[in-house]
Amino acid sequence: MKKILIALVALCMVFALAGCASTKKDAAPPKPAQKVILGADGIPQPDWVYKTVSSQDMHYEAGYGKMSDKQISIKRATVEAKNKIAAWVSTSVKEVVVTYVNDAGSGDDRQAMDAMETISQQVAEATLSGVSTSEMWIDADGGVWVLCSIPLANIEKSFEPAAEAVAEAFVESDAAAAANAKMKEAFANLLKSADR
Amino acid sequence: MIGLLFLALFGCSTTGGVSGMQRDESALTLLDLSNYPANVYVGVSGPYSTKERMVEKAILACAKSILLEKALALDNTTVVQENSARGLLSFAQNEKAYYDDTSLKAVVDRLEVLSVHFDAEAGAVVVARDPTQSPLQRSYKASPRDGGKPGWLVSLPQVDGYRFGIGSSKAYSFFNDSLEASDFSAAQNLLDLYTEHAFSKGLVNTREGSVSSMDNVLYQAQRGLLEGFSIVDRYYDKTDTTYWSLASIIEKGATT
Numbered sequence: 001m002k003k004i005l006i007a008l009v010a011l012c013m014v015f016a017l018a019g020c021a022s023t024k025k026d027a028a029p030p031k032p033a034q035k036v037i038l039g040a041d042g043i044p045q046p047d048w049v050y051k052t053v054s055s056q057d058m059h060y061e062a063g064y065g066k067m068s069d070k071q072i073s074i075k076r077a078t079v080e081a082k083n084k085i086a087a088w089v090s091t092s093v094k095e096v097v098v099t100y101v102n103d104a105g106s107g108d109d110r111q112a113m114d115a116m117e118t119i120s121q122q123v124a125e126a127t128l129s130g131v132s133t134s135e136m137w138i139d140a141d142g143g144v145w146v147l148c149s150i151p152l153a154n155i156e157k158s159f160e161p162a163a164e165a166v167a168e169a170f171v172e173s174d175a176a177a178a179a180n181a182k183m184k185e186a187f188a189n190l191l192k193s194a195d196r
Numbered sequence: 197m198i199g200l201l202f203l204a205l206f207g208c209s210t211t212g213g214v215s216g217m218q219r220d221e222s223a224l225t226l227l228d229l230s231n232y233p234a235n236v237y238v239g240v241s242g243p244y245s246t247k248e249r250m251v252e253k254a255i256l257a258c259a260k261s262i263l264l265e266k267a268l269a270l271d272n273t274t275v276v277q278e279n280s281a282r283g284l285l286s287f288a289q290n291e292k293a294y295y296d297d298t299s300l301k302a303v304v305d306r307l308e309v310l311s312v313h314f315d316a317e318a319g320a321v322v323v324a325r326d327p328t329q330s331p332l333q334r335s336y337k338a339s340p341r342d343g344g345k346p347g348w349l350v351s352l353p354q355v356d357g358y359r360f361g362i363g364s365s366k367a368y369s370f371f372n373d374s375l376e377a378s379d380f381s382a383a384q385n386l387l388d389l390y391t392e393h394a395f396s397k398g399l400v401n402t403r404e405g406s407v408s409s410m411d412n413v414l415y416q417a418q419r420g421l422l423e424g425f426s427i428v429d430r431y432y433d434k435t436d437t438t439y440w441s442l443a444s445i446i447e448k449g450a451t452t
Contacts, residue, residue, distance in 0.1 A: 082416060119401070125397040
C-alpha cells in the first residue's frame with residue numbers, strides 16, 4: 001500500500017512538472033507568420049530587395065526594371081542600380097525658392113494671388129569601375145531586381161581619368177590593343193557628345 | 197584558302213536542301229561543341245547560292261569566333277527619360293562591339309577543318325580546330341534537356357574562373373543573323389552584369405508648389421574588354437520564336 005502511494009505521488013509530480021512545462025510553452029507569444037513572396041520559377045524574394053545590404057569593403061545598390069522583355073528589364077535594372085551607386089559616390093543639389101504674386105482687379109474686387117514653388121535640381125555624376133551584379137531575382141510579374149556592388153577601393157580609383165584606368169586594367173596583347181584603341185576612340189567621341 | 201575549301205568540301209554531309217526554310221532546334225544541334233575540347237570552333241554561313249561560298253563563309257565565321265575569344269571590346273550608352281505625370285518616356289540604348297580582324301587571314305590559314313555539314317537553315321556548318329591552342333576543357337557543358345528550357349535561363353551557371361551572361365534575339369530571316377544578334381546580346385549582358393568602367397550622370401528636377409512635378413534624365417556610358425568570350429550553349433524557344441545564347445568569359449585575374 002505504501003509502495004502504491006509512493007508511485008501515485010511520483011506520478012502526480014511527473015504530471016505536474018510536465019504540465020508546468022507545457023504551460024510555459026503555451027505562454028510564449030506566438031511568432032508572426034513570415035510572409036514569403038515567391039517570384040518567377042517559385043524562387044522566394046531575397047532580403048536585399050527591401051533591405052539595405054552593407055559590408056565594410058563593398059557598397060551595394062538594388063535596381064528594378066520591368067520592360068517589354070527579360071533582357072531589356074535586366075538592362076533597365078542594372079542602369080538604375082549603377083545610377084544609385086553614382087548618386088552615392090557624388091551628388092550635388094541646387095535648390096531655389098520662387099514666389100509668384102499676381103495682384104489684379106480694382107477697388108473691392110482686388111485679388112492677390114500668390115504661389116510659392118521650390119525647384120530643386122539634383123545631379124548625380126560619377127565614373128565607376130568594377131561594378132558587378134551580385135544577385136538577380138525576378139518577381140512574379142516578370143519585373144527584374146538586381147543587386148549591384150562596387151568595391152570601396154574602386155571609388156577612389158574612379159576619379160582617375162578613365163583612359164589611365166583602362167590602360168592599367170587591360171593586359172595588352174596585339175588583339176586587345178587594337179580592339180581597345182577602337183573602343184577608346186569611340187568612347188571619347190561619346191563623352192564629347194555627352195558634354196554637349 | 198582554296199586548299200582548305202577543297203578539303204572542307206571533300207567528305208561533307210548534307211541535311212536537307214538549301215531551300216525550304218524551317219525553324220526548329222535541329223540546326224542548333226549541329227552547333228553543339230560540348231563533346232569537343234575548347235580549341236574546336238564552329239562556323240555557320242547561312243544560305244548562299246553555292247556550297248563553296250557557304251563553306252568559305254563558315255570558315256571565316258570560325259576564324260572570327262577565335263578572334264572574338266581573344267579580345268572583344270564593347271561599349272554602350274543609355275539614355276532614360278522619366279516624368280512623374282507621364283511615366284517612362286524613353287529608354288534608349290546604343291550598343292557597339294569591336295574586334296581585331298587584322299590577323300583573320302593567318303587564323304584561317306592555320307585552321308584544321310574537322311567536319312562540314314550542310315543544312316537548309318544554317319547553310320554550311322564547319323567545325324574546325326585551332327592547332328595553336330591547347331585542347332582545354334570547356335567552361336560549361338550543357339546538360340541534356342528533354343524538350344524543356346535549359347536551366348541557365350533561370351539562373352546563370354557558377355563555375356570558378358568564368359563569368360556567364362545570356363542573350364536573346366527574335367528570329368531574323370536568316371539563321372546566322374539570329375545567332376549573331378543573340379550572341380551580341382549575350383556579350384552586352386556580360387558588360388551589364390560586370391561593368392569595368394562606367395560613366396553615369398543623372399539629373400532630377402523637382403518642382404514643388406502649386407503644381408508639382410518631377411523629371412528624371414539619366415545618361416550612362418559603359419565599356420569593357422571581354423577576354424575568352426565563347427558561346428557555350430544555345431536554345432531556340434518555339435513559343436515566342438526567340439533564340440537564346442549562353443556566353444562565358446574568363447574572369448579577370450583567374451587562371452584557367
